[in-house]
Amino acid sequence: MNPEQSASGIPTSDCIRCGICCKKGGPSFHHEDRMLIDKGIILSKYLYTIRKGELAYDNVKGCLLPTDxxxxxxxxxxxxxxxxxxxxxxxxxxxxxxxxxxxRVLNCRDTREIERIYAEKRLTRKDLMGNIKGLWDLIEAHQSQCNYGKIRHLMKDSEDKKNDASESLPEMLRYDRQIRLLLTEKSGIDPEMTDFLFGRPLTETIRAFGVRDS
Ligand code: SF4
Structure with a gap:
């Protein structure tokens, strides 16, 4: 069956490479993309991680949700x-x-394929770095100390929890800052890689939970 055509002769469902999707933000990575990172075609300094539990905009569901x-x-x-x-x-x-x-699959004129693959087989830091002893230990320690589930729990609407939050959050923010500094100073890793290794700085991401870094 031939696709419908616009007056210009371009099938109405074809991507016309207008660039609007690219201006709205970069893609998320799936297992199929792994070799782009492994082979250094896309350098990790150009990547960042939305960590498990972080609030992120779900493009298919159209709302902010904690990532799984x-x-x-x-x-x-x-x-x-x-x-x-x-x-x-x-x-x-x-x-x-x-x-x-x-x-490759995103077409704003026909979103069925992107909706199908959007949440499937997402690439994780463990897939890429789980076997790099030392580095992976640091990433896991950071994930445990600066856990978004813990932050969400601390911010639940009760006075007691707020008191807990006032003590725990500054400690988490300090840890998040220090681990980035420590790794870049001691190992010489490009500071631009830290958003990939540890996610975006907690000072930025906790704003979505209604917290302000003071
Ligand atoms: S990588 Fe994807 S989102 Fe980025 S410019 Fe290329 S096509 Fe657009």
Whole structure:
């Protein structure tokens, strides 16, 4: 069956590469994308992790929800949501031949395929670094200390919990800052990789829970 066609002759369901999706943010990674990271085609300094339990906008459900696993994403350009690989001048993707799965299937004129794969087989930090002894231990320790489930529990609406939060949260924020500093200073790891290794700084992400870093 031929797809319907617009006046210009372009099937109404085809992606016309207008760049609007790329300006709204980069894709999340799935198992199929692993080799892009393993082979260094997409460097981890261009990635960040939404950690398990963090509040994130679900593009299919259209609301903010706590994530049930890591979501690894391509960063936005400074001060904008636009994917770091989007070239504004040429209105094109700098890594088009190697763009991740979500970019290949996303078509804003027919979203069935992206909806089907959106939450399936997400790539996690454990998939990528679970066998790197030392580094993985640090990531697990950070995940345990700066756990979003714990933060959500602390912020539940009771005076006692707020008192707990006033003691525990500054400690978590300190830990989150220090582990990033420690790793970059001692190991020489590029500071731009820390949003991938430990997620975005807690000072930014806890705002979604109604907390302000003072
Ligand atoms: S990787 Fe390329 S296609 Fe995908 S969002 Fe970024 S610029 Fe767009």
């Amino acid at each position: 696993s890591d979501i690894i994403k391509i960063k936005g350009r400074k001060g904008s949501w636009a994917c770091v690989f989007f070239d504004e001048n040429k209105n094109s993707c700098r890594i088009y031949e190697n763009r991740p799965l979500e970019c």
